[in-house]
Amino acid sequence: MNTTTNFLRFASICGFLTVITTLGIHAFFPDPPADFEQRVLMYKDPMYLLNRWWVIGHCLLVVIAMWGIALVQFRKAAGFTGLGFLFFSVFALAEISRQMLVLFYLNGLRIQYVAAESTALKESLRMSIDQFGLTGNSIFGLFVLAFGLGNLCYGLSLFPEKGFGKWLSWLLILWSAGSFLALGNEFWQHAGINTFISNYNLVFQPVVRGIAAWWLWKQANLWSNK
Secondary structure (H helix, E strand, O other): OOHHHHHHHHHHHHHHHHHHHHHHHHHHOOOOOOOHHHHHHHHHOHHHHHHHHHHHHHHHHHHHHHHHHHHHHOOOOHHHHHHHHHHHHHHHHHHHHHHHHHHHHHHHHHHHHHHOOOHHHHHHHHHHHHHHHHHHHHHHHHHHHHHHHHHHHHHHHHOOOOOHHHHHHHHHHHHHHHHHHHHHHHHHOOHHHHHHHHHHHHHHHHHHHHHHHHHHHHHHHHHHOO
């Protein structure tokens, strides 16, 4: 068994793990409280901190799984595959950066706010904390856009395939459409679309991740027979 086959199986396992991390992100961790004073104290909430590191781990697993798919598809559709992995890299960098900013910058501001004795300083820190949401939303927009483009490119790279590969191609293209819809609704704020996206994140995403991981495992088996 060659090293490429071993890596493809490792990447496939990472893909299966993203099913679990996706479900954790969308179903396990609670939403942050609405009250500002309660949100300020989240810097010492173990569940909140675990959520941040969980998302970072999820992004790393996605990149590994997507690189595994890239290794298979480069020889078939180098253009779309290379472009797709570039977008997935941007997606991971954007989201990991956002989480690191929360862990080290936003939580730092929260600690300063709790420790501050001056009313003027508290108000200044509160404004900075509130304004961080705009920065986070901007990075989140880049994350969603890059992820949607990554799925679109991978879907197009698989489009000439037959059978399993063709089905995966359509699923990835549909996934990209869902990502673009979610990005658009950041501006539209349509309640019905929000509900649809929440269900889509909870059901469609983990199902497609599992299917993609299974496809990659089958490709590893084909490589082992070469």
